[in-house]
Amino acid sequence: MSVPYFAYLCLIAAAAFEVLWVLCVRLSDGFTKLLPAGLAALSMLLSVLLLAKASQQLPVALAYCGWVGLGAIGSALLQQFYFQQPLSLAAWFSLLLLLLGIIGLQLTLAPQH
Template sequence: MSWLILFLAGLFEMGWAIGLKYSEGFTRIWPSVWTAVSMLISVVLLGLAMKNLPVGTAYAVWVGVGAVGTVILGVYLFGDPINLPRIISMGLIVAGIIGLKLASPD
């Protein structure tokens, strides 16, 4: 259950990262509200996951899920560049997440 909570925390991390772009420096109210709510939910879920997972593993997976997801959403929503080095880099992050999961005692 902790891994599912951690994955959801990573999804909300993606939400606040993308929300930052839409908030335009916190000058737009509803994107700013979504960003703040997503931040809070993401951190609360991370804290819950850390009750049963090692802190380093939980934090690294949280950041990794958020980073890879945000890159993918950036390409899809904002036309961010995508090229082979970026794809390889995302693959390395995913490999690290999988490695941490496999090496985790829980």
């Protein structure tokens, strides 16, 4: 069985760019600040391109759910630690469930070569 390491790397990078565009959208103040707005657009494009690359080797459900899930977890961590907007215990539990769901998909949908 061959593990598509490059596909997973692309997926993680795609999720990181998703978090970056969330940050840049927030910092763009409704797209009124040029630099963060431009970085948001570039991050969006890179995120989708990397997702497309990852989905060439990974099952689409794993690629898409991993992208969205890791992006959501990253965005929640950004809210907690960068924007100083605390998450509740229930929110942390929900993020854990989300992470467990992504791991479950990995274990059940991972490509078999």
